[in-house]
Amino acid sequence: MKPLINTVVPEFKVQAFHEGQFKTVTDADLKGKWSVLFFYPADFTFVCPTELGDLADKYVQLREMGVEVYSVSTDTHFVHKAWHDASETIKTIRFPMLADPTGQLSRALGVYIDEQGVAYRGTFVADRDGRIRLAEIHDNSIGRNAQELVRKIQAAQFVDTHPGEVCPAKWAPGQATLKPALELVGKI
Secondary structure, eight states, rough: OOOOOOBOOOOOOOEETTTEEEEEEEEGGGSSSSEEEOOOOSSSSSEEEEEEEEHHHHHHHHTTTTTEEEEEEEEEOOOOOOOOOTTTTGOOOSSOOOTTTTTHHHHTTEEEEEETTOOOOOEEEEESSSBBBEEEOTTTSOOOOOHHHHHHHHHHHHHHSTOBBBBBTTTTSSOOOOOOOOGTTOOO
């Protein structure tokens, strides 16, 4: 599989359920802001609503950071609406829920499971230019942590605006970064 880091999010055009309406979302909608494409296997499942609820809890913070979230599954936008209407957890979602029933977007980002017709739990963070800065794929039995995603986006945004600096493990805003140099080799 070709590495995705620093490649541009592929062209796509999908239907979405967002703010009580159906709308079209394309790759052009990602440009000019940081974006998260948050793939999950299917609506009306078990781990998925816990992840989406966790992400919904961080949505205001992410928006304040200039980040838009797009959840994506291979369900249709009609199923997204039905799930939104049926689930108290999913009713809290304010971000667009993208429908990828053909698996085109899931395949393009390497998360589609052909035998099952669903996606792995994939998280992709794109910068303002649509370049993928973070790609993470989980087995579908492993849920993700939205707080850790926020931290990773904070680190990606920091290094984006501070050339020559890197963020060490567990870095959080306000903590020291590193400036790679020969003098640091073997000293950390």
